Amino acid sequence: MNKQPLWTKGFLSISITSFFMFIGFYILLTTLPIYVLDELNGNGTQVGLITSVFLIAAVLIRPLSGKWLDEIGRKKILFIALILFFVSSIFYFWANTMLSLLILRFIHGIGFGMVTTAAGAIAADIIPNERKGEGLGYYSMFMNLAMVMGPFAGLTIIQYSSFNTLFMLCSILSFLAIPLSFAVQLPKENASVSKTAQQPKLSFASLFEKKAIPVAIVAGILAVSYSGILAFISVYAKELGLLEAASFFFVVYAAAMLISRPFTGRWFDLYGENKIIYPAIILFAIGMFLLSQATSTFGFLLAGVIIGFGYGSLTPCLQTIAIKNSDPSRRGLATSTFFTFFDTGIGVGSYVLGIVAAYTSFSTVYLILVGVIFLALVAYFLLHGKTAILPQSRKTSEF
Numbered sequence: 001m002n003k004q005p006l007w008t009k010g011f012l013s014i015s016i017t018s019f020f021m022f023i024g025f026y027i028l029l030t031t032l033p034i035y036v037l038d039e040l041n042g043n044g045t046q047v048g049l050i051t052s053v054f055l056i057a058a059v060l061i062r063p064l065s066g067k068w069l070d071e072i073g074r075k076k077i078l079f080i081a082l083i084l085f086f087v088s089s090i091f092y093f094w095a096n097t098m099l100s101l102l103i104l105r106f107i108h109g110i111g112f113g114m115v116t117t118a119a120g121a122i123a124a125d126i127i128p129n130e131r132k133g134e135g136l137g138y139y140s141m142f143m144n145l146a147m148v149m150g151p152f153a154g155l156t157i158i159q160y161s162s163f164n165t166l167f168m169l170c171s172i173l174s175f176l177a178i179p180l181s182f183a184v185q186l187p188k189e190n191a192s193v194s195k196t197a198q199q200p201k202l203s204f205a206s207l208f209e210k211k212a213i214p215v216a217i218v219a220g221i222l223a224v225s226y227s228g229i230l231a232f233i234s235v236y237a238k239e240l241g242l243l244e245a246a247s248f249f250f251v252v253y254a255a256a257m258l259i260s261r262p263f264t265g266r267w268f269d270l271y272g273e274n275k276i277i278y279p280a281i282i283l284f285a286i287g288m289f290l291l292s293q294a295t296s297t298f299g300f301l302l303a304g305v306i307i308g309f310g311y312g313s314l315t316p317c318l319q320t321i322a323i324k325n326s327d328p329s330r331r332g333l334a335t336s337t338f339f340t341f342f343d344t345g346i347g348v349g350s351y352v353l354g355i356v357a358a359y360t361s362f363s364t365v366y367l368i369l370v371g372v373i374f375l376a377l378v379a380y381f382l383l384h385g386k387t388a389i390l391p392q393s394r395k396t397s398e399f
Contacts, residue, residue, distance in 0.1 A: 004128030004130065004131060005128075006127065006128065006131055006134065006135050006138070008126065008185075009183065009185055010122075010126045010183075010184055010185040010186065010187075011123070011126050011127065011135070011139070013180060013181070013183040013184040013185070014119055014122050014123050014126065014139075014181075014184050015123070015138070015139050015142040016142065016180055017078075017082075017119060017177050017180045017181045017184065018115075018116075018119045018123075018139070018142055018143055018146075018177075019142040019143070019145060019146050020146075020173050020174070020176045020177040020180065021082070021085060021115055021119075021146075021173075021174065021177045022142075022143045022146035022147070022150065023146040023149055023150045023153070023173050024085075024089060024150070024169075024170040024171075024173040024174050025112060025146070025150065026146055026147050026149075026150025026151055026154070026250075027150040027151070027153060027154035027166060027169065027170055027173075028092075028154070028170060029051065029150070029151075029230055029231070030150070030151040030154050030155060030230075030233065030234045030246070030250075031151075031154040031155065031157075031158055031163075031166060031234070032050055032051075032101075033047040033050075033051075033231065033232065033234055033235050034158060034234060034235070034238070035158075035163055036050060036098070036101070037235070039096075039163065040096070040097070040098055040101070042098060043358065045351075045354050045355055045358055046098060046354075047231065047232070047235065047354055048231055048232075048350045048351045048352075048353060048354020048355070048357075049102065049350075049351060049354070050101060050102065050105050051227070051230070051231045051346070051347070051350035051351075052347045052348070052350045052351035053102050053105045053106050053109065053347075054105040054106070054108060054109035054112065054347075055109060055343045055344075055346045055347030055350070056106070056109065056347050057105070057106045057107070057108075057109030057110045057112075057113065058109045058110070058112050058113030058116070058339075058343045058347075059113065059340050059343045059344050059347060060110075060113075061109075061110045061113040061114055062113045062117050062336040062337075062339055062340040062343065063207035063208060063336055063337075063340060064207070065077060065081075065113060065114045065117040065118065065332075065336050066117055066121075066207065066208075066209075066332045066333040066334075066335065066336025066337065067207055067332075067333065067336075068332075069117065069118055069121050069332030069333075069335075069336070070329070070330065070332040070333060074118055074121060074122045074125070074186060074332070075122075075181075075184060075186065077114060077117075077118045078115065078118035078119060078122065078181055078184070079178070079181060080114070081111055081114030081115040081118055082111075082115055082174075082177050082178045082181055083178065084107075084110065084111035084114065085108065085111035085112060085114075085115050085174050085177075086171070086174040086175050086177075086178060087111075088104060088107050088108035088111050089108070089167070089170045089171045089173075089174040090171050091104050092104065092167040092170065092171075093164060093167050113339070113343065116339060117332070117335055117336045117339060120139075120319070120335040120338075120339065121331050121332040121335040121336075122184060122186065123135070123136065123139045124136065124323050124331045124334075124335060125186055125187055125331060126185075126186065126187065127139070130269070131269065132269070132320050132323065132324060133265045133266070133268035133269040133316075133317065133320045134265035134266050134268070134269055135265070136265070136316045136319055136320045136323075137261050137264060137265030137268070137313075137316045137317075137320075138261065138265065139316070140261075140315060140316035140319075141257070141258065141261050144253075144254050144257050144258070144261075144312060145254060145258075147250050147253070147254060148250045148251050148253070148254035148255075150250075151234070151246070151247060151249070151250045152247045152248070152250065152251060153169065154166055155234065155243070155246055155247040156247060157169065159243075159244075207333070207336075208333065208336075208337045208340075209322075209326045209330050209333040209334040209336075209337045211322075211325040211326045211327075211334070212322035212323075212325060212326050212333075212334040212337040212338050213337060213341075214383035214384050215318045215321045215322050215325070215338070215380075215383070215384055216318075216322060216337050216338045216340070216341035216342070217341055217379060217383060218318060218376055218379050218380045218383060218384070219314075219315065219318045219319075219322075219338060219341055219342045219345070220341035220342055220344055220345035221345060221372065221375055221376040221379055222281075222284070222311070222314055222315075222318075222345065222373065222376045223341075223342045223343070223344075223345025223346045223349065224345040224346075224348060224349035224352075224353075224369070224372055225284070225288060225349070225369040225372045225373050225376070226311060226345075226346065226349075227345065227346040227347075227348075227349030227350045227353060228288075228349065228353050228365055228366055228369050229291075229307070230346065230350070231349075231350040231353070231354070232353065232354075232357065232362055232365070233246055233249055234246045235362065236362040236363075236366075237249070237300065239362060240294065240295065240300070242294075242296075242297055242300055245297045245300050245301060248301060248304075249300065249301060249304040250304070251304075252301050252304040252305045252308065253304040253305070253307055253308035253312065254308060254312075255305070255308065256304075256305045256306070256307075256308025256309045256312060257308045257309070257312030257313070259309075260308075260309050260312065260313055261312070261313070264276050264280075264313040264317070265316070268317055268320065272388060273317060273320075273321055273384075273385075273388055274385050274388050276313055276317050277314065277317060277318070277380055277385065278377070278380075278385070279310075280309075280310045280311070280313045280314050280317070281310065281314065281373060281374075281376060281377045281380065282310070282377070283306055283307075283309050283310030283311075284306075284307060284310030284311045284314065284373050285310075285370050285373040285374060285377075286306055286310070287303050287304070287305075287306030287307035287308075287309075287310055287311070288303070288307065288366055288369050288370050288373060289366075289367070289370045290302060290303040290306060291303035291304075291307070291366045292363050292364075292365075292366035292367040292369075292370070293363070315342070318338070319335070319338050321384065322334050322335075322337065322338040323335065323338075353365050353369075356368065
């Protein structure tokens with residue numbers, strides 16, 4: 001049996017395109033809460049709202065994006081989305097009121113929803129079928145690397161420079177993603193618009209992939225928990241007097257993820273999803289509990305390491321399940337369905353947790369999220385885990 005290559009020009013191109021786009025995304029995600037509090041004199045509820053508005057826009061556009069990907073074409077939608085994402089990044093220089101920032105976050109969220117849906121579908125098309133778990137794991141690794149570099153760069157810039165410098169960097173990074181996308185090459189069978197049977201316009205079946213919904217629900221529940229980290233980790237660290245440690249939280253998170261990723265993707269393909277998903281969810285819960293109890297830099301960063309080993313493996317594995325369970329001609333819809341639920345979890349979680357934090361504390365918020373993670377464990381068992389089929393053992397593919 002001939003080995004299918006993974007590290008092709010197309011795979012590298014779409015991965016690096018996503019990498020540049022996600023660096024800007026994570027820079028803003030971790031620094032805008034401080035911008036709202038310090039520059040706009042906002043409160044905790046408004047901090048959650050700027051994340052929620054962004055992701056609500058992404059959720060609203062994803063079903064249409066999935067439909068457009070399968071009907072108009074992957075590369076056309078990717079290019080349009082990257083242009084919108086870049087133009088939105090420029091306008092942060094003038095977002096100096098809560099209203100203008102919220103409007104901009106909504107428009108930026110539309111671009112984000114389109115970009116991530118298009119890039120995820122293209123990556124799924126390019127990766128060989130027998131290496132889906134491994135390939136999507138490495139594709140996600142590029143995003144996780146951006147998760148390290150983005151917050152670290154963003155928090156460092158606002159400590160030693162200004163928010164205008166930060167907005168300039170985000171604009172440049174967003175622009176760099178555009179020419180990189182030109183090098184993306186799709187397999188011949190996916191280069192043209194799908195000729196599959198047409199669904200009624202704007203029907204449920206034309207906007208969502210039914211087979212992807214069960215694991216998408218699990219991803220959405222887990223995303224509620226992860227939203228507490230994305231939206232509030234910098235504010236929580238500042239509250240603890242550990243703002244400098246917040247820059248390194250995502251560094252240790254990604255280091256743990258990078259150590260585990262080469263193994264988890266291949267084990268997923270070899271031994272089945274349950275061998276990865278159950279331990280990863282438990283590790284995520286342990287890490288979240290440690291975060292809720294952190295009082296020192298060591299405890300704060302230790303939580304990041306354990307969360308990296310746990311949650312760092314979950315999203316690519318669940319996305320792989322959603323894609324594998326769906327027909328190849330509907331991978332665009334499967335990807336958009338998965339991320340619609342995922343972003344809904346992030347958006348709802350950011351807003352609700354912001355309200356909870358305003359009446360309690362961030363420590364209490366993270367403790368509550370331990371229970372939410374265990375709810376995801378139960379949901380996974382009921383919706384997929386108990387019926388998951390153990391794949392036949394086969395030799396691991398080589399690079």
